[in-house]
Amino acid sequence: MDHRAALGRAQDGASPVPSVVAEDLTRTFGPVTALSQLSVEMPEGVVGLVGANGAGKSTLIKILLGLLPPTSGRARMLGMDAATEGLAIRQIVGYMPESDCLPTDVSATEFVVHLARMSGLPSAVARERTADTLRHVGLYEERYRSIGGYSTGMKQRVKLAQALVHDPKLVLLDEPTNGLDPAGRDEMLGLIQRISSDFAISVVVTSHLLGELERIADHIVVIEAGVLQRSTSTADATQLSGVLLVEVTDGAPELVARLRAAGAQVADDGGAHTFTVELAGEWVLDAVQDGAADLGVGLVRMQRRRHHLTEIFRPEQEGGHVRS
Amino acid sequence: MSGAEPVPSAIPSAVPARSAASAAPAADDVIHDIGFRHYDGQRFGRGWVVRSLLVETVRGVFGLGRPARAKAMPWALIGILLIPPLIIALSILLTGGDQLPVSYTQYPSSMSLVIALFVAGAAPYCVSRDLRHGVMPLYLSRPMKRSDYVFAKFAGLSISLFAVLALADTLLLVGALLTKLPVGDQLAGWAGGMVTSAVLAVLLGGIGLVIAAFTTRRGLGVAAIITALMVVSGIVAMLVAVADQKGYPTVASYLHVLDPFSLVDGFVTRLLGVDAANGSTYPPAPLGAVVFGLVIVGAIGACLGILVRRYRKVGVV
Numbered sequence: 278m279d280h281r282a283a284l285g286r287a288q289d290g291a292s293p294v295p296s297v298v299a300e301d302l303t304r305t306f307g308p309v310t311a312l313s314q315l316s317v318e319m320p321e322g323v324v325g326l327v328g329a330n331g332a333g334k335s336t337l338i339k340i341l342l343g344l345l346p347p348t349s350g351r352a353r354m355l356g357m358d359a360a361t362e363g364l365a366i367r368q369i370v371g372y373m374p375e376s377d378c379l380p381t382d383v384s385a386t387e388f389v390v391h392l393a394r395m396s397g398l399p400s401a402v403a404r405e406r407t408a409d410t411l412r413h414v415g416l417y418e419e420r421y422r423s424i425g426g427y428s429t430g431m432k433q434r435v436k437l438a439q440a441l442v443h444d445p446k447l448v449l450l451d452e453p454t455n456g457l458d459p460a461g462r463d464e465m466l467g468l469i470q471r472i473s474s475d476f477a478i479s480v481v482v483t484s485h486l487l488g489e490l491e492r493i494a495d496h497i498v499v500i501e502a503g504v505l506q507r508s509t510s511t512a513d514a515t516q517l518s519g520v521l522l523v524e525v526t527d528g529a530p531e532l533v534a535r536l537r538a539a540g541a542q543v544a545d546d547g548g549a550h551t552f553t554v555e556l557a558g559e560w561v562l563d564a565v566q567d568g569a570a571d572l573g574v575g576l577v578r579m580q581r582r583r584h585h586l587t588e589i590f591r592p593e594q595e596g597g598h599v600r601s
Numbered sequence: 602m603s604g605a606e607p608v609p610s611a612i613p614s615a616v617p618a619r620s621a622a623s624a625a626p627a628a629d630d631v632i633h634d635i636g637f638r639h640y641d642g643q644r645f646g647r648g649w650v651v652r653s654l655l656v657e658t659v660r661g662v663f664g665l666g667r668p669a670r671a672k673a674m675p676w677a678l679i680g681i682l683l684i685p686p687l688i689i690a691l692s693i694l695l696t697g698g699d700q701l702p703v704s705y706t707q708y709p710s711s712m713s714l715v716i717a718l719f720v721a722g723a724a725p726y727c728v729s730r731d732l733r734h735g736v737m738p739l740y741l742s743r744p745m746k747r748s749d750y751v752f753a754k755f756a757g758l759s760i761s762l763f764a765v766l767a768l769a770d771t772l773l774l775v776g777a778l779l780t781k782l783p784v785g786d787q788l789a790g791w792a793g794g795m796v797t798s799a800v801l802a803v804l805l806g807g808i809g810l811v812i813a814a815f816t817t818r819r820g821l822g823v824a825a826i827i828t829a830l831m832v833v834s835g836i837v838a839m840l841v842a843v844a845d846q847k848g849y850p851t852v853a854s855y856l857h858v859l860d861p862f863s864l865v866d867g868f869v870t871r872l873l874g875v876d877a878a879n880g881s882t883y884p885p886a887p888l889g890a891v892v893f894g895l896v897i898v899g900a901i902g903a904c905l906g907i908l909v910r911r912y913r914k915v916g917v918v
Contacts, residue, residue, distance in 0.1 A: 342741075342742055344741055344742070344916070364646075364647065364744045364745075364746075365744070367742055367743055367744045367745075368644055368744040370742075371742075372738070372739075372742035374735070374738040374739065374742075376735050376738070377734065377735050378734065378735045378736050378737075378738055378739050379734060379736070380730055380731070380734045380736055381734065382667055382668055382671065382730075383666065383667065387666055391653070391657055392739060392743070394649075394650070394653040394657075395650050395653060395654060395740060395743045395745065396644070396650075396743050396744065397644040397645040397646065397649060397650060397743075397744055398640070398644065398645075399642075399643065399645065402640065402642060406638075406640065409637075409638060413637055423668065439739060443640070443644070444638075444639050444640040475636060475637060476636075476637035477637075477639075
């Protein structure tokens with residue numbers, strides 16, 4: 278499952294149509310430089326935009342939405358120029374701000390219907406799509422109650438719903454997991470992944486935590502102090518880790534012997550039922566599977582051990598793993 | 602395909618009470634997850650967006666689509682505004698007078714406190730709420746411009762105010778007509794009342810929104826607007842009296858431009874040649890109408906300009 282997903286992503290990552298293109302983007306606020314000569318292409322799928330607070334993520338998003346003119350440079354979104362075609366961009370793009378942005382005295386339904394109309398949807402469509410979208414983000418009966426009484430998690434869902442209600446081609450999510458507990462974080466990340474995979478809407482999601490984005494992003498862009506640090510497909514980044522963790526119910530040594538005979542590099546005979554094998558190619562997966570079947574042992578798991586993306590950013594490992 | 606075969610036969614056996622015809626309704630019992638549906642239909646442009654925001658603003662001012670407590674204040678004030686016309690109509694009916702005790706153009710000025718309270722309740726709802734809760738980024742990320750938001754809110758509040766003022770004047774007209782006062786005179790007076798209502802609505806809407814846009818804290822905006830409208834009225838009335846006493850009647854007549862209510866009243870009085878409210882004296886006809894008219898236009902323009910400026914940076918930095 279894992280390796281198939283990784284391979285699929287490798288193809289997505291090579292997608293020729295970038296949804297966001299920034300060329301030499303610079304934005305200064307007086308003496309402060311928020312973005313400095315940023316050139317980056319973001320493909321379709323889930324793109325994680327990572328950077329510390331104040332790294333320039335929100336500035337980049339506002340430039341992409343056409344709300345903030347860049348000091349110099351150009352940005353294109355879905356093929357449209359952010360500086361001149363802001364209205365057209367905002368018609369087919371959704372935005373979830375980082376900050377609190379919900380009035381307290383209306384219900385989620387009323388508010389999202391209103392914002393759907395503000396995106397240009399006719400009233401009847403706005404109502405219908407609001408009901409659908411709130412259900413998709415996981416708000417049910419409580420959607421008729423005033424937003425003032427909602428938990429942080431529910432508010433984040435309303436914020437996400439208003440970004441999705443007009444069926445955009447791309448959504449910009451600014452720190453969607455902010456303020457959520459671990460369970461809420463997982464749910465939100467799952468939801469974001471579904472937006473891309475099930476709803477076929479491209480996602481640009483920001484976070485200051487690389488760890489949470491590496492799980493869901495197809496592509497990671499890292500900026501620091503307004504400067505691009507790295508732009509890399511997660512598939513590329515983790516493909517070369519090439520280590521498969523195998524766990525069997527029984528007969529691990531026999532299986533290891535078979536694999537070695539077939540020419541595989543089996544490493545680390547740590548546990549009685551687990552071992553790892555160097556993933557030299559697709560044939561290794563088949564060999565493990567066939568070997569287990571022939572020996573009649575139960576295969577508990579075959580897990581591709583991916584490099585953590587954090588490793589990419591360690592300078593000493595950069596050349597070795599990432600850009601080869 | 603063949604996998605569907607056992608299902609129809611299984612239903613009658615599992616639910617014997619159902620007839621064979623209920624096989625179709627039984628299929629409806631299943632909740633289908635139809636997934637995320639895409640929308641390929643029409644998407645309207647800025648015109649529709651501004652219109653929608655305007656309608657939403659008008660609805661909200663009257664508390665529609667908001668909790669019950671948001672409805673209490675506007676409707677109580679509207680009730681208060683509508684009672685005098687009823688009493689006036691009744692009194693004419695009973696005492697047999699031949700004219701209204703208060704003219705259509707004077708009525709808004711005589712009810713200035715209630716109108717000021719209404720503005721004080723409505724204007725903060727229109728703009729402070731969105732600023733306080735940070736809603737602006739959600740509007741700005743939609744196919745509209747900042748100025749569209751300002752325009753929609755301004756128009757929405759002005760239309761709401763006009764509706765309230767016009768309703769009170771119209772009730773006065775209905776009362777007058779029921780008591781068989783001359784129809785032609787009353788209609789002419791009512792038309793003047795509509796002009797007064799429209800000008801006053803736009804001017805008060807602008808002033809209210811400017812104050813509300815700078816006082817985002819709940820309650821502060823309400824207090825600031827009441828203070829601005831009522832205290833200014835009082836101070837201007839005092840200044841006018843002082844100037845009159847000291848022998849500067851011309852200065853006194855022009856001092857009225859400082860109070861929104863007497864500004865509009867002076868303009869209408871000189872424009873239409875009707876009686877002034879509160880027995881005020883305004884500058885003579887052609888010059889007075891021009892000066893007061895220019896001040897009104899200038900004030901509304903200034904309000905719009907300040908609002909657009911105020912919103913230039915909102916939601917960006």
